[in-house]
Every structure is written in structure tokens, then in C-alpha cells.
Amino acid sequence: MENQTYNYAIVRSFVTWSMIWGLVAVLVGVIVSLQMVDPDLNFPPYLTFGRLRPVHTNAGIYGWGIGVIFAAFFYIVQRLCKVPLWSDKLAKFQLWFFNATIIASAVTLLLGYTTSKEYHEMEWPIDIMVVILWVAFSINIIMTILKRKDEQMYISLWYMMAAIIGVAILYLVNAAAVPVSLFKSYSAYAGTNDANVEWWFGHNAVAMVLTAPFLGMFYYFLPKSTGVPIYSHRLSIIAFWSLIFMYLWTGAHHLLWTPVPDWIQTLAMGFSIMLIAPSWGSVFNGYLSMKGQWHQMRENYLVKFLILGITFYGLQTLQGPMQAIRSFSAFIHYTDWVPAHIHMGTMGWVSMICFASIYYLIPRIYDRELYSIPLANLHFWLTLVGQLVWSISLWIAGVLQAGMWNAMNSDGSLTYTFMETMVEMYPYWWARVFGGVIYMAGLVLFIYNIYMSVKKGEPTAVQTATTEGRA
Amino acid sequence: MWEKKPILLLVLATCAILVGTIVTMVLPFAWVNTEADRIEGVTPYTALQQEGRDLYIRDGCNNCHTQTVRPLVPEVLRYGDYSKSGEFVYDRPFLWGSKRTGPDLARLGGKYPDAWHYKHMESPRTMVPKTNMPDYGWLSENPLDPQMIQRKMEVLGFPFTAEEIKALNGKNEMDAIVAYMQKLGSDIPWRNTTKTEIVGDLVNPYIGVDHATMESWEDLYQENCSACHGDHMEGDIGPELIGEDYDDEILF
Numbered sequence: 001m002e003n004q005t006y007n008y009a010i011v012r013s014f015v016t017w018s019m020i021w022g023l024v025a026v027l028v029g030v031i032v033s034l035q036m037v038d039p040d041l042n043f044p045p046y047l048t049f050g051r052l053r054p055v056h057t058n059a060g061i062y063g064w065g066i067g068v069i070f071a072a073f074f075y076i077v078q079r080l081c082k083v084p085l086w087s088d089k090l091a092k093f094q095l096w097f098f099n100a101t102i103i104a105s106a107v108t109l110l111l112g113y114t115t116s117k118e119y120h121e122m123e124w125p126i127d128i129m130v131v132i133l134w135v136a137f138s139i140n141i142i143m144t145i146l147k148r149k150d151e152q153m154y155i156s157l158w159y160m161m162a163a164i165i166g167v168a169i170l171y172l173v174n175a176a177a178v179p180v181s182l183f184k185s186y187s188a189y190a191g192t193n194d195a196n197v198e199w200w201f202g203h204n205a206v207a208m209v210l211t212a213p214f215l216g217m218f219y220y221f222l223p224k225s226t227g228v229p230i231y232s233h234r235l236s237i238i239a240f241w242s243l244i245f246m247y248l249w250t251g252a253h254h255l256l257w258t259p260v261p262d263w264i265q266t267l268a269m270g271f272s273i274m275l276i277a278p279s280w281g282s283v284f285n286g287y288l289s290m291k292g293q294w295h296q297m298r299e300n301y302l303v304k305f306l307i308l309g310i311t312f313y314g315l316q317t318l319q320g321p322m323q324a325i326r327s328f329s330a331f332i333h334y335t336d337w338v339p340a341h342i343h344m345g346t347m348g349w350v351s352m353i354c355f356a357s358i359y360y361l362i363p364r365i366y367d368r369e370l371y372s373i374p375l376a377n378l379h380f381w382l383t384l385v386g387q388l389v390w391s392i393s394l395w396i397a398g399v400l401q402a403g404m405w406n407a408m409n410s411d412g413s414l415t416y417t418f419m420e421t422m423v424e425m426y427p428y429w430w431a432r433v434f435g436g437v438i439y440m441a442g443l444v445l446f447i448y449n450i451y452m453s454v455k456k457g458e459p460t461a462v463q464t465a466t467t468e469g470r471a
Numbered sequence: 472m473w474e475k476k477p478i479l480l481l482v483l484a485t486c487a488i489l490v491g492t493i494v495t496m497v498l499p500f501a502w503v504n505t506e507a508d509r510i511e512g513v514t515p516y517t518a519l520q521q522e523g524r525d526l527y528i529r530d531g532c533n534n535c536h537t538q539t540v541r542p543l544v545p546e547v548l549r550y551g552d553y554s555k556s557g558e559f560v561y562d563r564p565f566l567w568g569s570k571r572t573g574p575d576l577a578r579l580g581g582k583y584p585d586a587w588h589y590k591h592m593e594s595p596r597t598m599v600p601k602t603n604m605p606d607y608g609w610l611s612e613n614p615l616d617p618q619m620i621q622r623k624m625e626v627l628g629f630p631f632t633a634e635e636i637k638a639l640n641g642k643n644e645m646d647a648i649v650a651y652m653q654k655l656g657s658d659i660p661w662r663n664t665t666k667t668e669i670v671g672d673l674v675n676p677y678i679g680v681d682h683a684t685m686e687s688w689e690d691l692y693q694e695n696c697s698a699c700h701g702d703h704m705e706g707d708i709g710p711e712l713i714g715e716d717y718d719d720e721i722l723f
Contacts, residue, residue: 161484190561422601
């Protein structure tokens with residue numbers, strides 16, 4: 001297959017824009033973390049914590065996360081199917097529409113146009129834009145798969161196809177609303193029903209956006225980076241089907257002890273624990289694929305990112321089910337423990353895979369070697385340390401706060417007022433700022449390294465791009 | 472063989488996704504918000520309250536405040552009676568939240584007098600010195616839009632009167648958000664008294680301390696009392712304290 005027949009231009013564009021939105025997400029993250037420690041850093045009405053926090057989360061999920069998914073899968077689908085993308089024009093439209101959607105989201109959220117539903121804050125006109133975007137992407141991926149030259153579809157494609165379906169169902173159902181004006185609507189569901197629909201969406205957005213596609217990327221980029229195939233095909237089949245079956249039952253673990261019917265909570269708790277099996281199926285598949293290759297953890301920076309990424313995925317999918325147990329949730333829910341959990345997933349698992357994917361792609365889509373491997377290694381350590389400082393400090397904070405909320409005197413009265421528990425958080429919130437800044441420094445280095453590779457990198461040896469074998 | 476048939480894979484994946492979806496997300500509609508969990512006394516929001524609720528949403532208050540009290544002892548002691556499904560039937564969207572940077576607000580209604588809320592929203596740190604809540608005084612500069620609010624009430628199907636809409640003229644966003652906060656959690660008679668009083672979780676930390684060894688009382692007064700009783704005990708939201716002489720038991 002001739003290299004130039006593949007559409008790499010679109011991959012290059014999505015890589016660039018996803019990095020820009022990633023930087024925005026992290027920068028806004030650092031800003032809101034500073035607002036947590038100093039309320040004078042709020043500038044009403046537009047730049048307050050309440051309005052900026054959704055900008056942070058949505059830029060991270062939709063701009064950075066989905067941006068990298070678009071980049072990586074436009075590359076992967078062409079390579080695995082051994083045919084060029086179905087429609088270059090549709091892909092080009094998708095690129096511009098993607099940026100228009102992200103910009104429109106950021107602007108409207110700052111203006112206060114929000115539904116308040118977490119990770120789905122954008123109002124209905126932008127919901128429509130997101131749907132158009134997802135349909136454009138889905139058509140291009142599915143049509144490319146349909147005209148593929150390799151009959152067998154590799155694991156990565158299963159995950160992407162499941163995610164295409166999953167996101168479509170989740171997003172449409174949760175978006176249902178009655179508009180009052182162009183920028184205000186009321187949810188189609190009320191109260192407890194609305195809560196249950198929202199967290200069915202919320203938790204499965206994690207499954208279908210932040211898990212399935214990234215597992216697909218992991219299954220592709222790990223063997224490509226190490227040069228040895230995935231340990232067990234059968235294990236990947238079992239893990240795939242049980243993952244997409246079980247995830248959908250677990251949303252209500254976000255609603256333990258709330259007025260949502262008890263049996264839904266219990267089902268959610270049970271399935272959350274069962275989910276450890278398929279999650280760790282992929283983790284083991286990754287680890288066992290490293291058999292005889294562990295020396296590459298020293299030598300190959302791509303492997304470092306990928307293996308640490310899957311390790312954080314493993315930790316995340318143990319901690320998550322733990323939090324889904326009623327007694328533990330009673331203690332830890334609503335404290336700073338929870339953001340620490342989420343950030344292990346986003347800064348650890350998702351972003352590590354994003355970084356590895358982009359590092360892998362650069363020589364293939366630009367025909368330039370990476371500008372500096374030492375810088376990439378430094379980036380790895382800043383990412384790891386920044387994330388650990390971030391999460392560990394808030395885990396401690398969460399346990400401390402939960403303990404204080406629950407502390408009672410011998411006469412049965414509460415020991416601490418709410419404010420007494422809150423002021424104890426300040427040192428940990430400062431530590432979080434510190435962790436975020438370290439992480440952002442790593443991200444800036446990463447972007448600099450990519451920029452320099454494109455501008456000044458050594459041309460790659462011709463055969464790398466053309467002699468790659470099957471996935 | 473599904474590994475070679477993309478359409479089959481898409482169909483199978485859809486089925487796998489729909490099973491859990493139908494059981495845990497679609498089925499509950501048969502029980503939730505029906506007669507079974509209806510609570511008498513729970514009323515729709517008034518025009519002013521609903522507008523306050525929309526402002527609460529607009530400014531993302533739900534990012535730091537939850538609105539659901541769990542049936543757990545420390546929680547009920549801290550916030551009040553636990554939340555019941557029927558209390559939320561008029562909530563579009565729900566605002567239970569997921570993080571308590573600030574306290575839960577599900578039972579806020581009637582906890583403080585209106586004047587406390589105005590002062591607290593204007594500058595939270597004058598009332599609660601070490602809070603990280605930003606100032607929302609700017610809300611009082613924005614007048615309400617009665618026409619828009621009427622349209623919202625129509626879309627929601629909530630009852631309203633022409634006088635009620637007319638009364639919104641001259642009111643500002645701060646009036647609306649305070650009205651909303653006073654409605655929160657007060658539809659069920661969980662507070663035994665109808666009288667508005669400050670039932671806080673504040674306890675006197677100086678009980679039993681030898682007064683001679685205490686810090687100078689002026690600083691303590693400024694930090695803990697002046698927000699409600701005035702800088703010179705002249706009274707404000709709380710009563711005047713000059714010339715009063717209480718026993719510790721009554722005082723605290």
C-alpha cells in the first residue's frame with residue numbers, strides 16, 4: 001500500500017488542535033484550583049469558579065480527549081483497514097466543525113448558558129452541534145471499515161465501534177429538553193428521574209469516551225511500540241464484551257444514599273464490582289504482552305507512557321468499584337477524594353495514552369523524528385509526579401474531611417462545624433495547585449517538543465512509514 | 472465471525488449496551504415521580520423562586536453545593552431531615568450536585584433570615600471569615616426580566632398570576648436567588664417550628680474555659696458575632712446586645 005494514499009493531513013490537524021485544547025483545559029484547571037484557595041481570583045460575572053469549572057471539564061473531555069480520539073482513529077482506521085479514509089471532505093468539515101463547537105461551548109459556558117448537568121453542560125444548540133460532529137465522525141469511520149481490505153477487524157476497531165454507538169445513545173437521551181429560548185432549556189426529566197438519567201449518562205460517558213476508545217488506542221499503540229503482539233486475543237474478546245455489557249448498569253453508584261430507588265443503587269454497586277474483571281482483563285493483557293520486553297520500560301519512552309497509563313487505568317478501576325460500595329461511598333462521597341479519583345483517570349490514564357499516541361504519530365504523519373527524547377522523558381516524569389501530587393494530596397484531604405464530617409462527641413452531637421472542616425482543606429488545595437503546575441509544565445514541554453520535531457526534526461528513514469506490518 | 476462483520480458487531484454492541492440501559496435507566500420511570508412517591512405539600516416554584524433557581528444554575532452554584540441529604544446520622548444532624556424523592560418532582564433539572572466544597576443546601580430554607588442571605592451573598596467572608604466562596608453582590612445590579620420569566624413558567628406548566636409577574640418589576644437577581652434559597656427543602660414540615668430562627672451548627676468553643684485566660688473578647692466578638700449583632704453590639708440581623716446580661720446557658 002502506497003503511503004501517500006492515506007490521509008495524514010487530517011490526522012496532523014486533529015493532533016494540533018487537540019493539543020491546543022488540552023493546554024486550555026489544563027490552564028483553566030490551574031486557574032480554578034487557584035480560585036479554590038483565594039476567592040479574590042474570581043472575576044464576576046464571567047470568570048468565576050462556577051462558570052470556569054465546566055469550561056475546564058468540557059475542554060478536557062471534548063477538546064483534548066475527543067480531539068485525540070479523532071486524530072488517533074483517523075490514523076488507526078486507515079492503517080488497520082489498509083484503505084484511505086472514506087471521505088476527506090467530511091473529515092475536513094469535521095475538523096472545522098469540531099473547533100467551532102469547542103469555541104461555542106467555551107463562550108456560552110462563560111456567558112452562563114448551562115444546563116448544569118455534569119459533563120453535558122452545553123445548552124441545546126450546542127448539543128445539536130455535538131451530534132452533527134459525532135455523526136460525521138461515525139459515518140467516516142464505519143464507511144472506511146466497510147470498504148476495508150483486511151477482512152479481520154482488529155480489537156481497536158471493536159472498541160471504537162462500540163463507543164460510536166454508546167456515545168450516540170447516551171448523548172441523545174440525556175440531551176432531551178424543552179427549549180425556552182435559544183440559550184435556555186428545561187430538562188425533559190424531573191428530579192429523581194433526571195438524576196438517574198444524568199448519571200447513567202455521566203458514568204457511561206466515562207465508559208464510552210474516556211475508556212473504550214483509549215483501550216482501542218492502547219491495544220493498537222502498545223504492540224506497535226514494542227514490536228510484539230498482544231498476549232491473548234481470546235482475553236481481549238472476553239474483556240471487550242463484558243466491559244460494554246456491564247458498564248451501563250453502574251451509573252447509579254454516583255447516587256448511592258440519594259432518593260433514587262434502592263434496587264437501582266444495589267444493581268449499580270454489584271455491577272461496579274463485577275467491572276473489575278473486564279477492566280483488569282485489559283490491564284493483564286497489556287502487562288502480559290510485555291513478557292520479555294520489560295527492558296523497553298528503560299529504553300522506549302512510548303512504552304513508559306503506555307504502561308504507566310494502563311497501570312493508572314488498573315488503579316482507577318479498583319478504586320472506582322471501591323467507591324461504589326455503599327459503606328465506603330457514605331464516608332467518601334462529596335469530599336475532595338472524588339476529584340482526586342477522576343484526575344487519576346484523566347491525568348494518569350487518558351492523558352498518558354494521548355501523549356503516547358501523539359509521540360507515536362508524529363514521525364509517521366510528519367516524516368520527522370522526535371526532536372528530543374530526553375525532553376520526552378522529562379515530560380513523562382513531570383506528568384507522573386504532577387499527577388501523583390495532585391491526587392495523593394486530595395485523597396488525604398478527602399479522608400480528613402470525611403472523618404471530620406462524621407466525627408461525633410460522646411453526647412451524640414457533631415464535633416465540627418462545616419467551616420472547621422473546610423479550613424483544613426486549604427493546605428491540600430495548595431498542594432493541588434502545585435501538582436497542577438508541575439503537570440502543566442510537562443504539557444508545555446510536550447507541545448514544545450512536538451513543535452520542534454515538526455520544524456526541525458531529522459527526516460525519518462523512509463522505510464518506517466512504509467514497511468510497517470499488520471497491527 | 473462478528474470480528475469480520477462490522478454491521479453485526481454494531482448490532483450486537485447496541486444490544487449489549489441496551490440491556491443495562493433499559494433495566495436501570497428506562498424501567499425506573501414506572502415508579503419514580505408517580506403517585507407512589509408523591510408528597511402532599513410539595514408545591515411548584517413561584518415565578519421569583521424559579522428565576523432564582525435558574526440563576527443558581529447559570530452561575531454554577533451546583534459545582535460547590537449539593538442538594539440532597541443522605542439518610543446517615545451525621546448528615547441528618549448537620550443538615551436536617553434526609554431528602555425524599557417526592558420533594559424533587561418540580562426540579563428540571565435536578566440539582567443534587569456531586570461535591571461539597573460548601574455545605575449541602577437541601578434544607579437551607581428557613582435556616583437563616585433573608586437579611587442574613589443578602590449580607591452573605593454580598594460578601595460571604597464578612598459572615599464566614601475563612602470561606603472561599605466568591606462575592607455575589609453584583610447580582611443586585613441586574614434587574615429581572617418579567618416577560619422571560621412568564622415564558623419560563625408557561626413552559627414548565629407552573630401556576631402563576633398576572634400580579635405575581637407584575638411584582639417582579641423592580642426586583643433584581645439577588646431577590647430571586649434569596650427567594651429560591653428560602654424555598655429549599657421547606658415544603659415538608661421537618662422543622663418543628665415555623666418561626667425563622669438561626670439553627671446553626673455553631674457551638675460555643677469556649678464553654679468551660681476560664682474567662683481569665685481567654686483571648687481578649689473584642690477580637691472574638693468581631694470574628695464570630697459582629698456580622699449579625701453589629702460592630703458595636705448595636706444589633707443588625709440579630710438583636711442588640713448592649714446592656715444585656717445572659718447566663719452562659721441561655722447565651723450559648
